[in-house]
Amino acid sequence: MSPWVILAIIVGIGFLLLLYGVGIFNRLVALRNRFQNAFSQIEVQLKRRYDLIPNLVEVAKGYMSHEKGTLEAVINARNQAVGGLQKAAASPGDPKAMQELAAAETALGGTLGRLFALSEAYPDLKANQNMAQLTEELTSTENRVAFARQAYNDAVTAYNTYRQSFPPVFFANMFGHSSDAELLEFEDSAAIAEAPKVSFE
Numbered sequence: 718m719s720p721w722v723i724l725a726i727i728v729g730i731g732f733l734l735l736l737y738g739v740g741i742f743n744r745l746v747a748l749r750n751r752f753q754n755a756f757s758q759i760e761v762q763l764k765r766r767y768d769l770i771p772n773l774v775e776v777a778k779g780y781m782s783h784e785k786g787t788l789e790a791v792i793n794a795r796n797q798a799v800g801g802l803q804k805a806a807a808s809p810g811d812p813k814a815m816q817e818l819a820a821a822e823t824a825l826g827g828t829l830g831r832l833f834a835l836s837e838a839y840p841d842l843k844a845n846q847n848m849a850q851l852t853e854e855l856t857s858t859e860n861r862v863a864f865a866r867q868a869y870n871d872a873v874t875a876y877n878t879y880r881q882s883f884p885p886v887f888f889a890n891m892f893g894h895s896s897d898a899e900l901l902e903f904e905d906s907a908a909i910a911e912a913p914k915v916s917f918e
Contacts, residue, residue, distance in 0.1 A: 752872035810898030
């Protein structure tokens with residue numbers, strides 16, 4: 718076999734490997750973009766939720782004057798969650814940022830749960846039309862957050878699975894995909910999901 722044929726075979730194999738590497742790179746980028754976009758959907762819904770909470774507290778204030786500590790705890794937890802969301806939005810999938818957001822959301826869910834439990838003792842508050850409307854909007858937003866979080870976690874799982882599979886695992890670090898993305902899981906999802914479902918009719 719002539720040296721030119723051997724050289725052509727080597728160049729051909731190198732070109733095929735290059736194309737394969739480009740394919741892996743493009744798939745990693747596409748999967749990362751997919752989970753980052755999915756996180757942006759969570760961000761939209763959480764911002765809407767955070768905007769509803771101060772209005773909810775304002776309505777409750779007029780009826781729950783003796784529950785100032787609970788109302789302040791809700792606002793403080795909401796502010797912590799806003800900060801957690803800002804950090805997570807700056808780096809979706811980052812383990813530390815996602816864990817901080819999950820912890821802040823869990824704390825917020827707990828304080829909202831206490832607020833709704835206490836509100837049961839205030840019949841006039843339960844009958845308030847603004848409170849009923851805010852509660853309904855909050856419930857709707859909670860459902861959207863749950864769907865968006867599921868879509869994000871599915872996209873992260875697809876990214877992590879591909880990044881860890883063979884042979885992409887050998888190329889991932891070279892292409893800047895050195896670690897898995899973090900799922901967004903709330904410690905007490907049931908409490909958060911049920912907190913706004915109290916009926917104020």
